[in-house]
Amino acid sequence: MTEDIAKLAQQMIEALPHAHALSMRLEKIADGVAEISMPYDERLIGDPRTGVIHGGAVSALMDTCGGAAVMCHPQASGITATIDLRIDYMRAATPGQRITARAECYHVTRSVAFVRATAMDEDQDNPVAAATGAFTVERTEGAAT
Amino acid sequence: MNRPRPEPVQVVKQRRDAALSALVQGVPYIRFLGITLERRGDELTAVLPFDDKLIGNPMLPALHGGVTAAFLEVTAILELSWSLMWEDMESGALDPATLTPETLPKIPKTIDFTVDYLRSGLPRDAYARARINRSGRRYASVHVEAWQDNRARLFAQATGHFLMPSRNG
Numbered sequence: 001m002t003e004d005i006a007k008l009a010q011q012m013i014e015a016l017p018h019a020h021a022l023s024m025r026l027e028k029i030a031d032g033v034a035e036i037s038m039p040y041d042e043r044l045i046g047d048p049r050t051g052v053i054h055g056g057a058v059s060a061l062m063d064t065c066g067g068a069a070v071m072c073h074p075q076a077s078g079i080t081a082t083i084d085l086r087i088d089y090m091r092a093a094t095p096g097q098r099i100t101a102r103a104e105c106y107h108v109t110r111s112v113a114f115v116r117a118t119a120m121d122e123d124q125d126n127p128v129a130a131a132t133g134a135f136t137v138e139r140t141e142g143a144a145t
Numbered sequence: 146m147n148r149p150r151p152e153p154v155q156v157v158k159q160r161r162d163a164a165l166s167a168l169v170q171g172v173p174y175i176r177f178l179g180i181t182l183e184r185r186g187d188e189l190t191a192v193l194p195f196d197d198k199l200i201g202n203p204m205l206p207a208l209h210g211g212v213t214a215a216f217l218e219v220t221a222i223l224e225l226s227w228s229l230m231w232e233d234m235e236s237g238a239l240d241p242a243t244l245t246p247e248t249l250p251k252i253p254k255t256i257d258f259t260v261d262y263l264r265s266g267l268p269r270d271a272y273a274r275a276r277i278n279r280s281g282r283r284y285a286s287v288h289v290e291a292w293q294d295n296r297a298r299l300f301a302q303a304t305g306h307f308l309m310p311s312r313n314g
Contacts, residue, residue, distance in 0.1 A: 018209035021198040045173040046222075047252050054174035055255045056218045060211025064201075067210070079202070082210040086259040 009072070019064050022057065032073035032105035036065040040096050051095035055129075059087055061101045062117050062131045069103035070113040070135045076105065078138040080113065085133040093128045097121040103131075113137050163241035164234050165189075168226055171249055178212070180219055189227060191220040193271040200268065208266025213291065217273055217303040218258050221287040224275035225253045225307055251310030253285060258305035266300050267293055283309055 010026045013019050013036065022044070027035035038061045046054025063082055070080040093099055103117035112134055119129040165182055169175050178199070183190045193199070193216045201209030230250050233239035239250075273291040280286075285307045292299050 015203060016209065017198050017200040017203060018212055019201075043173050043177040048171050048173065049247065049251070054172070054215070054219070055258065056178075056211075056215025057174060059214035059218065059258070059260075060209060063209070063211040063214060079204075081202075081207075081265060082260075082262045084259065084261050085210070085214060086257065087214075087255075088257045089255045092254075 009068070013064070013068070016064065018060060022060060024061065024064060026068070027100065029068055029072045032069055032076075032108075033103070034065050034068035034072060035100060035102045036061060036068060037098050037100040039098050045095075047092075050092065052092040053095070053099070055087070055089055058089075058093065058099065058119055058129050059085070061099060062087060062103070062119060062129065063133075065101040065103040066105075066115040066117055066131065066133045067135060069105040069115055069117070070108075070137070073105040073108055073113060075108045076113050076137045080135045080137065083112070083134040083136060085131060087129055087131045089129050090127055093119075093121045094123065099128060105135075108137060111137055160234065160241050164230060164239070164244065165227070167241060167244035167249060168223060168230070171245070174215075175219055175223075178215060178219065180216065182223065187227070187231060189220075189224055189274065191216065191223065191273045191275075193273070195269050195271075205265060206268050208268070208271065210260075210262060213262065213266050213271075213301045214258070214260045214303070216271060217260060217289040217291055217301060218255060218305065220273040220291075221258075221275045221289050221303070221305050222253055222255070222307070224277060224289075225280070225285055225287060225309075226250060228277060228280065229253075229309075253307040253309050256284075256306040256308055258303060260301060260303045262301050264298075264300045269293055271300070272296075281309070282312075285309055 044057040101119045107114040115133045117131040199212045275289040
């Protein structure tokens with residue numbers, strides 16, 4: 001059953017054309033926590049001197065992961081849209097390494113879901129970026145109001 | 146009145162457009178998203194032509210929130226880089242004809258970036274302009290606005306802080 005859900009979720013991610021364009025891969029998804037990774041890709045370089053990936057691509061990963069965390073939260077199932085997203089860039093991602101984002105939907109109200117996320121490359125001790133965001137919540141039919 | 150003859154207009158335009166083109170062409174990610182720049186004097190407008198690969202939700206369909214964020218961040222960085230090279234370009238210290246990624250001025254680094262999603266991005270072209278609110282020796286603060294059909298109806302705006310490249314290499 002859990003495997004079926006994971007498979008379905010991966011298909012959903014792949015159905016998002018931009019997530020597909022960035023070759024995003026779903027690593028984990030359950031109870032308001034999502035992990036999505038993205039391989040290093042020369043098309044995403046933001047600084048040709050260093051080969052470092054553009055912050056915008058990291059934003060796209062964080063945004064997708066934040067949305068996925070909201071969608072798998074028990075109280076906020078369904079479609080969601082970003083209201084706001086703030087990203088802090090702590091260091092440049094190391095060229096050549098896969099970037100993995102982990103987002104947690106830590107609070108849900110009737111209309112808003114609050115998310116925090118981090119992005120790591122292969123160095124698991126030093127995050128590349130951290131994010132906080134607010135997302136819309138579609139009220140589930142029949143849910144207690 | 147005894148001032149030097151102004152440069153021919155074509156010489157000025159060619160210099161500025163060459164510098165701008167070098168700035169955009171050197172960055173793979175800008176080409177990946179398909180972003181181009183339009184220039185009026187020193188005012189830049191970034192253009193993101195619609196493409197299927199920019200879609201987040203195929204049901205609506207809407208631009209991916211990450212694409213919107215990336216478009217705004219690219220616009221902010223280009224505006225900063227452009228303002229950094231303007232003086233050297235106009236004084237002749239920097240020759241746009243010989244610019245390569247290695248000789249281009251270093252790119253400002255994003256410290257933080259906050260995107261305010263005002264409405265969903267429609268499947269059509271988007272435009273953005275950045276305003277540098279403060280540009281110091283080390284830090285800069287930039288605000289960006291993005292719209293689609295109507296200039297007054299923004300679909301997203303953002304504020305970011307940037308670490309400026311050191312001047313002496």
